[in-house]
Amino acid sequence: MRNFIFLVALLFAAPLTAQNIKYARNAINTLCSDAYQGRGYVKNGDGKAAEFIYKELKKLKGFEVQYQPFAFTVNSFPSKMEVTVDGKKLKAGTDYMVTPECPTIKGNYKVIVATHTIFETETAYKAFIQNLSTDAASYLVVIDTLPANLSAEASGRLKSLKANTVKVAGFINLTNKKLMWSVGTEQAATAELMVVDKAFDRQAKKIKLNITAELKPHSTNNVLGFIKGTENPDSIIVLSAHYDHLGRMGKKTIFPGANDNASGVAIMLDLANYYSQHPPKCSMLFIGFAAEEAGLIGSYYYVNYPVYPLERMKFLINLDLIGTGEKGIMAVNGLEFTPEYNALTAINTEKGYLSSVQARGKAANSDHYWFTEKGVRAFFFYLMGDFPYYHDPEDRAEILPLTEYEDTFRLIRDFMEYLQQ
Structure with a gap:
């Protein structure tokens, strides 16, 4: 009943501070630049991305930021x-x-x-x-x-x-x-x-x-940013996005990964900035996962060696493929957790943010999966639209439309406000 009362109040509340699409665009441009080598395993591409996220979170008031190191074996193509x-x-x-x-x-x-x-x-x-x-x-x-x-x-x-x-x-x-x-x-x-x-x-x-192929051990990091809640500090809402991509195929071919998943990292950092200015009631944990493209390795490592206990996690929202949205948003696990899905759709219907909010069942298609398997309630959000470039060199920042970025930010923000009750 308490959540229902809050949801009604939220639907008629005055607008909260908006997103910063300029910041998001700059973050995507940075993460997709040639210096980051496709955020893969040649010339420390993923390491540079982790450092970028760490520094961005470190700027924010009230945030505790740390790396979570781990290693895995990867096959890369650095030269010929x-x-x-x-x-x-x-x-x-x-x-x-x-x-x-x-x-x-x-x-x-x-x-x-x-x-x-x-x-x-x-x-x-x-x-x-x-x-x-x-x-x-x-x-x-x-x-x-x-x-x-x-x-x-x-x-x-x-x-x-x-x-x-x-x-x-x-x-x-x-x-x-x-x-x-x-x-x-x-x-x-x-x-x-x-x-x-x-x-x-x-x-x-x-x-x-x-x-030329090189099979070798690779050291990398999940990046964690934590802000303590003002009323319920022992309860944690998690927002995550993987920052790695495919890297390079030889010296000349780079896979920039704008939609997958510089877009998810950008909106995660944008939301982190929002909550640094609007301290949340529950604690919040922002995680940039490494090695998602290699088989959800970073999130698997976290759930087996959690820095912040899984039992304290009230809900996790995982963000990937946030560059479009004209056809709406998909909530993976929406069919698993119907109270939260119903709240999400109610917010969107009242506010008119996106054209549709759709639901799928359980799927091992991003970093939310291992958390769900460990008993953490979680959604994986991705936007749907006409952007055909996926896991190829054309997934570039300069052509990523960010069609519904602003309203996606607002929908996620409002949903996170609901989760804090």
């Missing part, structure tokens, strides 16, 4: 990244991407194309393997664009080929789908690339590869 097909150089990030687990490979190779017909019958497949077996190490197998309805038997033969018992030099997978990259925490035995089918000449005879 060259693919040449019959003398034509392909462009990393546009024409091709190495798989995240790709090892170092260097050499000139013959080409053999595997079309879908090779996988359709055992006879055709065995003939293809026999053709390779005499000089397999000199070949790259180019797997032509495959139909979506590949049979189970054909899929099994493809899997058998990829096991590489014949020891070919590597695989090139042609695709007519958008290229997207991620982060690898191990290294495969065989080199593998994804290549846009229209960028590849199927009549090619020779492919030259010069790719």
Whole structure:
């Protein structure tokens, strides 16, 4: 009843201090600049981002700020990244991407194309393997664009080929789908690339590869900013956003990660600034997570080694992909925690902030997940809109629209006010 009374009062309250979209834009520009190397694992890119967040939180009145260090193994591509097909150089990030687990490979190779017909019958497949077996190490197998309805038997033969018992030099997978990259925490035995089918000449005879991969331990940090509540200091509301991205693919191709997730970091810092000026009733913890793209590693580390106890956490809001919003906001776990979801939708309906507030169930798709698994009530918010660039080099600050940034800030702020009751 108390929360209901507060919610009614909030809906008719005078407007609170607004967000600072100029600050958010500057933060995104900084985090996406070349100096930050895509906030990955080459030239201390993620370390520079962590330092930026630390310094921004340290400026704020009433905040206690600290690092939470941890380490993990990562596969990175710091230098050589060259693919040449019959003398034509392909462009990393546009024409091709190495798989995240790709090892170092260097050499000139013959080409053999595997079309879908090779996988359709055992006879055709065995003939293809026999053709390779005499000089397999000199070949790259180019797997032509495959139909979506590949049979189970054909899929099994493809899997058998990829096991590489014949020891070919590597695989090139042609695709007519958008290229997207991620982060690898191990290294495969065989080199593998994804290549846009229209960028590849199927009549090619020779492919030259010069790719350097480094599998090594990497030290990084979660960044924590804590402000003590004025009335209920033992109760903590958490606001989080991962600051890492994909880094670099070779010397020239950087993945800036504007929407994913410089946008989430920017609104988190903007809200931290707001609460430094408007001290909250409950304590608040702001966390910049590292290594989300490598498999939610930073948040997993936190829930196993919590600096602030999980049992004191009243609610967690995780922010990712905050650069659009014209199609509304999604609350992952909205179907799990209906009282909070109903409050969120009531605020949005009354204030008219966003076009829609939608709900999903549980999903292991960002850093909220491990907290939910440990019993912490949590939402993961992401905005929906027409921004097609995801896990590619075009996710750039200068084209990120921030369409509904201002009203998203207001909605989250009002929802956090509700949570403090």
